[in-house]
Amino acid sequence: MYVFNDDIVALATLPGKSALNVIRVSGKNVIKIYRAITLSSKKPRANFAHVSCIYNQSDKKQIDYSLLTYFKAPKSYTGEDVLEISTHGGNIIVKQVIESLISKGARQALPGEFTYRAYINGKIDLLQAEGIAAIVEANNNIDSYYHLNTINGTLTKEVQKNKDSLMSLMTVAEHELDFLDSEIEKKELQEYNKSLNKLYLHTKKIIKKSLSSEQQSGNLQVAIIGRPNAGKSSLFNLLTGHQKSIITNIKGTTRDPVESNIDIGNHEVKIIDTAGLRTTKDVVEIKGIEKTFAHIEEAQIIIIIDEKNASQTYLANKNKFKQKSVILVNNKNDINNHKQKNGVFSISCKKKNGFNSLLTHLSTLCNQKVDRVYKESSFSINVRQKSLLQKICRGINKANKGLETTGDLTICLSSLYGVLDLYNELIRPDAKNKIINEIFKGFCVGK
Amino acid sequence: MLENNKKKIVIAGGGHAGVEAALAIARTKQKCVLVTMDSGAIGRLSCNPAIGGLGKSHLVKEVDALGGIMGAAADQSSLQMKTLNKTKGRAVWALRAQVDKKKYPAFVSKIIKKEKYISILEGEVLSFNTKNEKIVSVNLKEGSTLSCSSLIITSGTFLNGLIHIGERSFSAGRMGEAPSRGLSESLLNHDIKLGRLKTGTPPRLVRDSINWSVAVEAPGDEIPSCFSLYTSRPYKIKQESCFLVNTNQNTHNIINNNIESSPMFSGKISGVGPRYCPSIEDKVFRFSERSSHPLFLEPEWKNSHQIYLNGFSTSLSEKVQLKALRQIEAFKSVEFVRPGYAIEYDYCPPYQLSPSLMSKKISGLFCAGQINGTSGYEEAAAQGVVAGINASLYIQKKDLVSFDRQNSYIGVLIDDLTTSPIEEPYRMFTSRAENRLYLRADNVYERLYNSALGADVLLSSQLRIQKKFHKALSDIYNKIKKTRVGNTPLEKFLKRPEVKILDHIGPNKGSLIDAEALFSAETSIKYSGYIKNEKERLLKTRRLELVRIPKEFDYKKIPGLSNESKELLITVLPETVGQASRIAGIRPTDIALIGIYLNNKFHVKP
Numbered sequence A: 001m002y003v004f005n006d007d008i009v010a011l012a013t014l015p016g017k018s019a020l021n022v023i024r025v026s027g028k029n030v031i032k033i034y035r036a037i038t039l040s041s042k043k044p045r046a047n048f049a050h051v052s053c054i055y056n057q058s059d060k061k062q063i064d065y066s067l068l069t070y071f072k073a074p075k076s077y078t079g080e081d082v083l084e085i086s087t088h089g090g091n092i093i094v095k096q097v098i099e100s101l102i103s104k105g106a107r108q109a110l111p112g113e114f115t116y117r118a119y120i121n122g123k124i125d126l127l128q129a130e131g132i133a134a135i136v137e138a139n140n141n142i143d144s145y146y147h148l149n150t151i152n153g154t155l156t157k158e159v160q161k162n163k164d165s166l167m168s169l170m171t172v173a174e175h176e177l178d179f180l181d182s183e184i185e186k187k188e189l190q191e192y193n194k195s196l197n198k199l200y201l202h203t204k205k206i207i208k209k210s211l212s213s214e215q216q217s218g219n220l221q222v223a224i225i226g227r228p229n230a231g232k233s234s235l236f237n238l239l240t241g242h243q244k245s246i247i248t249n250i251k252g253t254t255r256d257p258v259e260s261n262i263d264i265g266n267h268e269v270k271i272i273d274t275a276g277l278r279t280t281k282d283v284v285e286i287k288g289i290e291k292t293f294a295h296i297e298e299a300q301i302i303i304i305i306d307e308k309n310a311s312q313t314y315l316a317n318k319n320k321f322k323q324k325s326v327i328l329v330n331n332k333n334d335i336n337n338h339k340q341k342n343g344v345f346s347i348s349c350k351k352k353n354g355f356n357s358l359l360t361h362l363s364t365l366c367n368q369k370v371d372r373v374y375k376e377s378s379f380s381i382n383v384r385q386k387s388l389l390q391k392i393c394r395g396i397n398k399a400n401k402g403l404e405t406t407g408d409l410t411i412c413l414s415s416l417y418g419v420l421d422l423y424n425e426l427i428r429p430d431a432k433n434k435i436i437n438e439i440f441k442g443f444c445v446g447k
Numbered sequence B: 001m002l003e004n005n006k007k008k009i010v011i012a013g014g015g016h017a018g019v020e021a022a023l024a025i026a027r028t029k030q031k032c033v034l035v036t037m038d039s040g041a042i043g044r045l046s047c048n049p050a051i052g053g054l055g056k057s058h059l060v061k062e063v064d065a066l067g068g069i070m071g072a073a074a075d076q077s078s079l080q081m082k083t084l085n086k087t088k089g090r091a092v093w094a095l096r097a098q099v100d101k102k103k104y105p106a107f108v109s110k111i112i113k114k115e116k117y118i119s120i121l122e123g124e125v126l127s128f129n130t131k132n133e134k135i136v137s138v139n140l141k142e143g144s145t146l147s148c149s150s151l152i153i154t155s156g157t158f159l160n161g162l163i164h165i166g167e168r169s170f171s172a173g174r175m176g177e178a179p180s181r182g183l184s185e186s187l188l189n190h191d192i193k194l195g196r197l198k199t200g201t202p203p204r205l206v207r208d209s210i211n212w213s214v215a216v217e218a219p220g221d222e223i224p225s226c227f228s229l230y231t232s233r234p235y236k237i238k239q240e241s242c243f244l245v246n247t248n249q250n251t252h253n254i255i256n257n258n259i260e261s262s263p264m265f266s267g268k269i270s271g272v273g274p275r276y277c278p279s280i281e282d283k284v285f286r287f288s289e290r291s292s293h294p295l296f297l298e299p300e301w302k303n304s305h306q307i308y309l310n311g312f313s314t315s316l317s318e319k320v321q322l323k324a325l326r327q328i329e330a331f332k333s334v335e336f337v338r339p340g341y342a343i344e345y346d347y348c349p350p351y352q353l354s355p356s357l358m359s360k361k362i363s364g365l366f367c368a369g370q371i372n373g374t375s376g377y378e379e380a381a382a383q384g385v386v387a388g389i390n391a392s393l394y395i396q397k398k399d400l401v402s403f404d405r406q407n408s409y410i411g412v413l414i415d416d417l418t419t420s421p422i423e424e425p426y427r428m429f430t431s432r433a434e435n436r437l438y439l440r441a442d443n444v445y446e447r448l449y450n451s452a453l454g455a456d457v458l459l460s461s462q463l464r465i466q467k468k469f470h471k472a473l474s475d476i477y478n479k480i481k482k483t484r485v486g487n488t489p490l491e492k493f494l495k496r497p498e499v500k501i502l503d504h505i506g507p508n509k510g511s512l513i514d515a516e517a518l519f520s521a522e523t524s525i526k527y528s529g530y531i532k533n534e535k536e537r538l539l540k541t542r543r544l545e546l547v548r549i550p551k552e553f554d555y556k557k558i559p560g561l562s563n564e565s566k567e568l569l570i571t572v573l574p575e576t577v578g579q580a581s582r583i584a585g586i587r588p589t590d591i592a593l594i595g596i597y598l599n600n601k602f603h604v605k606p
C-alpha cells in the first residue's frame, strides 16, 4: 500500500534516447530538496521555471544544466508541492539526478503513485485516475485518444450530468414526502416514470458511446481464411514482408494461427493466418479449424482467399460474417484464369499481380474502420466502469417498475438510493445531506 | 443521606426533554430532582398546539415504545387527529395531533408529580461544579448548592434568550418567561463551546375578530387514530376542525415594503434560523414568484378565544404584521392576542457529546433538547429519554447505551447531531434515514423492544400491553404461515400490491390491538423484499459501524490525511469508523486512510 508522508520521485518521460527527460518529485520537502540539489539558499518561485545546475550530493560535482519548475501545493498535479526537472537527454544524467534526489530523502515512486496522491488530495476523481492509468498502458493512438477524453473529464461530466438529474428527481420526491401537499406543488407519478425512463436511456447511451476495454484490446484484426492450399500463408507472408508462415503444397499445412502486427494505412493492424477450412478427420486440423472460426469472430476484417472461387467459401459460411468487412480474393491468376470483377480481387501471390490494388483497398478499409470508432464512441471505459453503468441501468429500471406497480414513492426512492451509491462508486462521492440541502435551496417549504 | 445525594441526578429544565428524562430515570428506580424555573410550566408547549406530523410522529412513537409520556399525553389532550401523507407510502404516514395546550401540560404534570423518584424544585440552575472533570454539584439561583453526580441540561430556548418583535428586543426565555443567564457562562468556563440559533412563532389571533365564513374547513380523520399503544381502545375523541386561508399579493407587498423592520433582514439577529420553517418574510422574499401561501387557523385549546396562525411565523413589527394580515378577506378586522416574535438563544453544538448524549469532556453532564440545536417538542422528548436512560446508567456505574441509526429515528437524530455541525435548528425528516422502509411507525414496538427491556424503562402496565401486541403479531405470522391462496403461500401472495391481509385473516373479534398488529404484519410483508435490499446496501456501512476507534488514536499521525480532515476528526472524536464516515466534510478516501492506519497500528480490520 502507498505511504503518504514522504517525497517520491520518478522519471516522468519514457526511458531511452530523447532530447529531454522530465523527472518529477512530489511531497512535503520539495523546497528543501530543491535547495540541496541546486546548492542554492533561495526558495523557488511557485509556477516558475528556474534554470540551474544540479549537483551531485557526494562530491558536489555538476551533473546537468536543467530547467526546474516548482508547483506549490495544492496547485499541482498531485496536490502536494511538486518539482519538475527537465534534464538533457541520456540515461546517465537521469540516473545521477535521481540518485542525488534520493540521497536527499526522496524515494522512487511506485507505479501510479503520483496519480494516487492526486486522487487522495481531491485533484482528480476516480474515473480520471483510471483514465490516467489506462493511458500509461495504452498501446496505440486510438486508445490514448479516448483515455484523454476520460482524463480531461468528459466522461465524468457526462456521468455527473446523469447523476445530477437523478439527484434532482430524488430531491423532488423527498420533498414531496417531507412536506404536506398543501405546502408544495406535487409531481404526477407518470412524470417520475418519464424522467426515470429518460435517465435510463441516457445511461444506456453512455455505455453505447464508450469503447469498453475488452473492445479496445488494441489493434484492428484482419483474418485470412480460405480452403487449404488457397495461398493464405503466401498472402500473409506477402503482407507482413517476412517468411513467418510455412508454405508448402500440402493441404492443411497451417494448423495453429500465425499472427503479426504490421502498419497499414495510418494504423497498426494485426494480421492472422489461419488453418484452411475443410472437412477433415485429422484431430489436430479440426482444432485448428475451430480456432479459425474463433478468429473470424474476433476480427473486424476477413480476407477470404481461394484459388478460383472465393465467393463460394463466402456463401458456405455466410452467417459467420455478419457485421464484418469481407474482402474476396481469387489467387494464383498466373496459373488460373480469372480477372478482378464484381469486387472480387484477382491476384497472384507468386507474381504479385494485383497485390497493390488489394493493399490499397485493405488500407482504406482499415482507416475507415478506425474513423468509425472515433465517430461513434466518445470515451473509453474499463470493465469496472462498464459494469457499474450497467448496474445503474438495471437499478433505474427496477425503481421505475417499483413505482409503476406499487405507486409508492418510498419504494421507488429506496431503489434510487441504491443507484446513487453506484454513481458514488463511479465518481467522487457527494457529501451526505446533499439532497436535504437541495430541498431547501429549491423549494418554498414550511408551515 | 449524603451517600444518597451523591447518586442523585439533577435535571435543569421541565420542558419536553426534561420531563421524558425524569420519567426514564424514575422508571429505572433512580432519584432525580427536576429543577425548573416555573413549576406551573412543566411540559408547556412553547409554540404550536400540535404533536407529531411528518417525520416527527415517528419520534413520538419511538418515545412511546421506550415508555415515554409524549404519545399518551397527546392522545389525552387531542382536539383533532389526522394521518398525514396517506396518499403516499406507509413508511411516511404520519399522525398529527392538534392538542389542547392547557390539557397537555396538566396531564404531564400530574404524572410527574405522582412519581416518587422525581422531586420537583422550582428554581434556576445557575452553574455546575466539577471535580476531576466529573459533575459534583449544581448551584441554584437562590444561593443553595445541590450535590449530585449527574446533571442533564434541558434548557430549551432559555439560555440568554432574546426576543425580537420588529425593532424591539428584550431578554426572555419564552414570551412572558424570564431567560436563564448563568448556565451559558458555566458551560463556557468548562471549555464547552456555545453557538447561537433562532426560531420564530406566529401571532395568536382573537377568535371573534376572524371572519370564519370565508375560511376553508380542514377536518380531522373520520376515524381518529392515537399515538400510544397504552391508550385504551377504541380511541374516541370529538374531532374539531382547523381552517385554511391564503395570503395574497397585497399581503406580500406590505411585507416587502417593510422587510427592513424584520430584525432578521436588518442583520440584528445573529443566530441562524431554520430553513424548513421559514418566517413569512423569508417566504415572500425568497419565493417572490408565488402569489400566495397557505395559513392554518388552529385552536390552542378547547373553545379557546385565541387562534394559532400556523404559517405566519414572523419577527416583523406588530404594526406591519397586522397590516399585512388585514389584506386577507378573513382577517379584515383581525386583532392580536399576541404578535408573532422571533427568539434567539444559546445552544451547545452537540458534536461535543457522545452518542449517549453525555459530554465528552465532563463525565455526568448530559444535554438534551433544544440546547443541542434541535427544534421541536418531539426531537426534544426523544433526546430526553436517551439522556435519562444514560444518566441513570451512569450513576449506577453501568455502561452507557446508544441507539443505532439503522434501527430508529432516535438513532438517526443523535447520530446526525453528534457527527454533523448544526447549520440551522435540526428537525426530523424521514429522508434523513437511510432505511426508511424499515423505520416505520407500525413496527416500532418490534424495533425498540429490546432497547426498552435492556434499559428497563417500561412500567409493568406498559410491558404487559407491549407483550400482548407481540403475542398478537406472532399469532398472525403463524396464521400466515399456515394459509395458502390456491397454491401460493399467503406470505408470497401478500406481496402483490393489490392484496389485502384482511381478506384472508380477520382480527380476533373485538380486539383492536389485533387490527393494528395485522396492519403491521401486512406492511412488513409487503415491504420485506425492499427492506432486504436496503439492508444489503447498508451492510457496508454496518461493517464500518462495528469498527471502534481507540481513544488513544492519533489522527495527526495518519499520513496523507489533509489538515482540514484532521481538524474535523479531532473536534468530533468519532467513536467508530462509521461515525467518522458521516462527519460532513470527511471524504471516503479519508476513511480509507483511517482504515489502513487502524489496521497497521492497532490491527483492527475495517
Ligand SMILES: Cc1cc2nc3c(=O)[nH]c(=O)nc-3n(C[C@H](O)[C@H](O)[C@H](O)COP(=O)(O)OP(=O)(O)OC[C@H]3O[C@@H](n4cnc5c(N)ncnc54)[C@H](O)[C@@H]3O)c2cc1C
Pocket (backbone or CB within 6 Å): B012, B013, B014, B015, B016, B017, B018, B035, B036, B037, B038, B041, B042, B044, B045, B046, B047, B048, B123, B124, B125, B126, B154, B155, B156, B157, B158, B159, B173, B174, B180, B183, B199, B200, B201, B277, B341, B342, B343, B368, B369, B370, B371, B374, B375, B376, B377, B380, B381
Ligand atoms: C418562540 C418559539 C418558537 C418555536 N417555534 C417552533 C417551531 O416552529 N417548530 C418547532 O418544532 N418548535 C418550535 N419551538 C421549539 C419547541 O418549543 C422546542 O423545540 C421544544 O419545546 C424544546 O423542548 P426542550 O425540552 O428542549 O425545552 P423547552 O420546552 O423550551 O423547556 C425548557 C425548560 O427549561 C427551563 N429552564 C431553562 N433554563 C433553566 C435553568 N437554568 N434552570 C432551571 N430550569 C431551566 C424552562 O423554564 C423550561 O421549562 C419554538 C419555541 C419557541 C420558544
Ligand SMILES: Nc1nc2c(ncn2[C@@H]2O[C@H](COP(=O)(O)OP(=O)(O)OP(=O)(O)O)[C@@H](O)[C@H]2O)c(=O)[nH]1
Pocket (backbone or CB within 6 Å): A226, A227, A228, A229, A230, A231, A232, A233, A234, A235, A246, A247, A248, A249, A250, A251, A252, A253, A254, A255, A274, A275, A276, A277, A331, A332, A333, A334, A335, A347, A348, A349, A350, A351
Ligand atoms: N502458382 C501459384 N502458386 C501459388 C500462389 N500462391 C500460393 N501458391 C502455392 O500454393 C501452395 C499452397 O500455398 P499456402 O500459402 O501454403 O496455402 P495455404 O492456404 O496457407 O494452405 P494451408 O495452410 O495448407 O491451408 C504452395 O505450394 C504455394 O507455393 C500463386 O499465386 N501462384
Ligand SMILES: [Mg+2]
Pocket (backbone or CB within 6 Å): A232, A233, A234, A245, A246, A247, A253, A254, A274
Ligand atoms: Mg497455410
